[in-house]
Amino acid sequence: MDYAILKQFDQVSVYVRQVAEIADKNKGAFGFLSSSVYEQMASKGQLWVAINNSNELKGYLMFGGTMPTLKVFQIYACPSVKGQGVGKRLISALKNHAREKHYHSISARVASDLPANNFWEQVGFSIYQQVKGGHTTKRTINIRGHSLEDNDLLSGLTNESTGIEPIGPVLERPVYALDLNLLLDVFKARPGYKKVVKIMQVGFQGGFSICVTPEFKKELERQSASYSDDPVLRLAAVFPEVSTDADVTSIAEPLRDIVFPLRTSTRKSAQNDESDLIHLAYCISAGIGGFITREKALLRACNDIKDKYGVLILSPDELVLDDGIALNIEVPLNTDFSFSISNVTEEIKGFLCGYTTPSAITKLLDTSSPVRESVNVYEARLDDRLFGVYFFHKPTKGTSSALAALYIDENCPQSVAAIDHFLETALRYKSGFPYRLDLYVGKGQDLTEETLRKKGFFRSGDHFVKIIINQFLDAKNWERFYKDIKLFCGLSIPEKLPSKKELINTGVCITDKNNRVEAFSWFKFESLIGPRFILNPDRGCILVPIRENYANGLIGNVTNQLSLLSSHEQALLLEKAYFRSPSKASLFKKGGIVAFYVSGYKSIQEIIGFSRITYSDVISIDEATIKVDRQGVLSRDDLTSLADKNGKLHVFTFDNFLEFDRRISFSRAKELGLISKANLVSPERINLDQLKVLIRETFDE
Numbered sequence: 001m002d003y004a005i006l007k008q009f010d011q012v013s014v015y016v017r018q019v020a021e022i023a024d025k026n027k028g029a030f031g032f033l034s035s036s037v038y039e040q041m042a043s044k045g046q047l048w049v050a051i052n053n054s055n056e057l058k059g060y061l062m063f064g065g066t067m068p069t070l071k072v073f074q075i076y077a078c079p080s081v082k083g084q085g086v087g088k089r090l091i092s093a094l095k096n097h098a099r100e101k102h103y104h105s106i107s108a109r110v111a112s113d114l115p116a117n118n119f120w121e122q123v124g125f126s127i128y129q130q131v132k133g134g135h136t137t138k139r140t141i142n143i144r145g146h147s148l149e150d151n152d153l154l155s156g157l158t159n160e161s162t163g164i165e166p167i168g169p170v171l172e173r174p175v176y177a178l179d180l181n182l183l184l185d186v187f188k189a190r191p192g193y194k195k196v197v198k199i200m201q202v203g204f205q206g207g208f209s210i211c212v213t214p215e216f217k218k219e220l221e222r223q224s225a226s227y228s229d230d231p232v233l234r235l236a237a238v239f240p241e242v243s244t245d246a247d248v249t250s251i252a253e254p255l256r257d258i259v260f261p262l263r264t265s266t267r268k269s270a271q272n273d274e275s276d277l278i279h280l281a282y283c284i285s286a287g288i289g290g291f292i293t294r295e296k297a298l299l300r301a302c303n304d305i306k307d308k309y310g311v312l313i314l315s316p317d318e319l320v321l322d323d324g325i326a327l328n329i330e331v332p333l334n335t336d337f338s339f340s341i342s343n344v345t346e347e348i349k350g351f352l353c354g355y356t357t358p359s360a361i362t363k364l365l366d367t368s369s370p371v372r373e374s375v376n377v378y379e380a381r382l383d384d385r386l387f388g389v390y391f392f393h394k395p396t397k398g399t400s401s402a403l404a405a406l407y408i409d410e411n412c413p414q415s416v417a418a419i420d421h422f423l424e425t426a427l428r429y430k431s432g433f434p435y436r437l438d439l440y441v442g443k444g445q446d447l448t449e450e451t452l453r454k455k456g457f458f459r460s461g462d463h464f465v466k467i468i469i470n471q472f473l474d475a476k477n478w479e480r481f482y483k484d485i486k487l488f489c490g491l492s493i494p495e496k497l498p499s500k501k502e503l504i505n506t507g508v509c510i511t512d513k514n515n516r517v518e519a520f521s522w523f524k525f526e527s528l529i530g531p532r533f534i535l536n537p538d539r540g541c542i543l544v545p546i547r548e549n550y551a552n553g554l555i556g557n558v559t560n561q562l563s564l565l566s567s568h569e570q571a572l573l574l575e576k577a578y579f580r581s582p583s584k585a586s587l588f589k590k591g592g593i594v595a596f597y598v599s600g601y602k603s604i605q606e607i608i609g610f611s612r613i614t615y616s617d618v619i620s621i622d623e624a625t626i627k628v629d630r631q632g633v634l635s636r637d638d639l640t641s642l643a644d645k646n647g648k649l650h651v652f653t654f655d656n657f658l659e660f661d662r663r664i665s666f667s668r669a670k671e672l673g674l675i676s677k678a679n680l681v682s683p684e685r686i687n688l689d690q691l692k693v694l695i696r697e698t699f700d701e
Helices: 009-025 035-043 086-100 116-122 180-187 193-204 214-223 231-236 248-259 270-286 296-300 302-309 346-352 359-365 415-427 446-454 478-489 500-505 522-529 548-554 562-567 621-627 636-642 666-671 688-698
Strands: 004-006 047-051 057-064 069-077 105-111 126-132 140-147 175-178 209-211 290-292 312-314 337-342 375-382 385-396 401-408 435-441 458-460 463-468 508-511 517-520 541-547 576-580 593-599 606-620 648-665 684-686
Touching: 004 009, 004 086, 009 035, 009 047, 009 057, 009 069, 035 047, 035 057, 035 296, 047 086, 057 086, 069 086, 086 105, 105 116, 116 140, 175 180, 175 193, 175 270, 180 193, 180 214, 180 231, 193 209, 209 621, 214 231, 214 270, 248 270, 248 296, 248 302, 270 290, 270 296, 296 302, 302 312, 337 415, 346 385, 359 385, 359 401, 359 435, 375 415, 385 415, 401 415, 401 446, 415 446, 435 446, 435 478, 463 478, 463 522, 500 522, 517 522, 541 548, 541 688, 548 593, 576 636, 593 666, 606 621, 606 666, 621 636, 621 648, 648 666, 648 688, 684 688
Parallel strands: 069 105, 175 209, 175 290, 290 312, 401 435, 541 593
Antiparallel strands: 004 047, 047 057, 057 069, 105 140, 126 140, 337 375, 375 385, 385 401, 435 463, 458 463, 508 517, 541 684, 576 648, 593 606, 606 648
């Protein structure tokens, strides 16, 4: 018999009640969800039903998730069609949908004791992790995944297939704006409010960033007009407010035909409709990730909005759907977590049992292994719970390679910070020779993989590779680099250093073993070779003064040499944010090089290292809080002290921090003509010749 899959809300809506009843009868497999959840998911086009020729429901699929991973929440086939391929057809349709929308993978949570595991094996979803289920069932949950990416050498090396560069920092934490009604749900304890509390908990602990739009507070003020002191309005002030210079009214108008195609602007609730459109227009204009709401019209338009504007419309039930595990909202907020060097303990071995570890890593953990002593083991803990482990086997000159592995529980709110810390630790390791870093990660670690790609790692088979060089590239040593990259990973680059015009207009072309050619922009190519960079004509550098206490928090303990930093518990960030007054902001361009001079009363007063600018802009305090949350944000009082009279400040983000082999004192820099008579109280630009002098003075090359 032939089966049709219905996806559109107007087709699926008549089956929603039936789906909810089926799910309720199968709580042992699905957990309990209210009927409103199914209606919201249908509104989004993320509840599909399979029907026969008589229009009878024979199966359904509910899914959600955000880029880069789609998540299967529920799938069901009626007993009457067992063995007829209804479930396989639904999953096949989902795979096609995920490919069309450029998702990297699909995941599903399946209790280990359910026969459904056989089905998931048959449709190509392998187990890549096991986790504990809820306290009630005490089950073990299989985390299954299906990859949608090609596994060739260059896959995933580029970030945007369209070639469009992001307007913000390279690394981003998801940013979601809240609808007003969600805050009212919490205040009035309306059904579903615990999910909203969970969203705020995860947001406050760093899983993603939460903000509101200016319309949020305006809408609340309209509703609070009769109150002299509204507690909800006070609570709203806690959230940073996204802003934009664009005309949101002009953006909102064309949204009306997408969101409310059948509603007139004169209907009774027209003001509420207008408010919804303004909320969405702010999200689109500010370029934030998504809008969290229960408004059905917005949820129904989610696919059109995402396709046209790149903004997600999310239901709170979708964002924290947890397979029926009870939400514990009484656990106190705690963002304290630590990193430390460890031995391979039984606890670490138990943690790794939840992952599929390749033989190359298993051998490193063997206590009888002859290379075991040269392996560093680091762990990450939150409230004394182990949630991440990083292994690093130091490179040897004989093999010109290093081996590492990173396993992170990405369900932990602090997983992003741990990923950044461990990768920054890896990139700060110094050797006196170039080498290839082979890094293994756990299957399903999509946040980790996304970060790796953006930081210049590329996939090679079942792991990721980074080329670590020990020289700044110029016309003289380019040939050596050309041979190294061919030797290390079989990639070919031009035999001569491209000219500045070639770098600007084409970049660097890389050819893989299958003769597939990929052009990398200057910026992306320097991500591959970072933290080193290209020295070509007109390449300058900005000397940036930074207070010692600020540098300690941003870069690490600068009082002592940073080579000792790996033994400290302080979190390191792959990409950092520097805040300053808007003066001389025009000096800072994406891809530019900065050298940090640590200054201040009784400070070390030394130039300590290079970094690369990844983003620069003059923005408001609220924008700074939202846009660079992953890069580290100062307190609001500190930001206010740096802002000008218009409340604007300059922020630039930077990565690829490279500590000098020999720091250079202020007095020596003056002798070499690197610092003007102004004594470096504000940023100063030095030219290529001065940059070369600085490199000769500070590096053993």
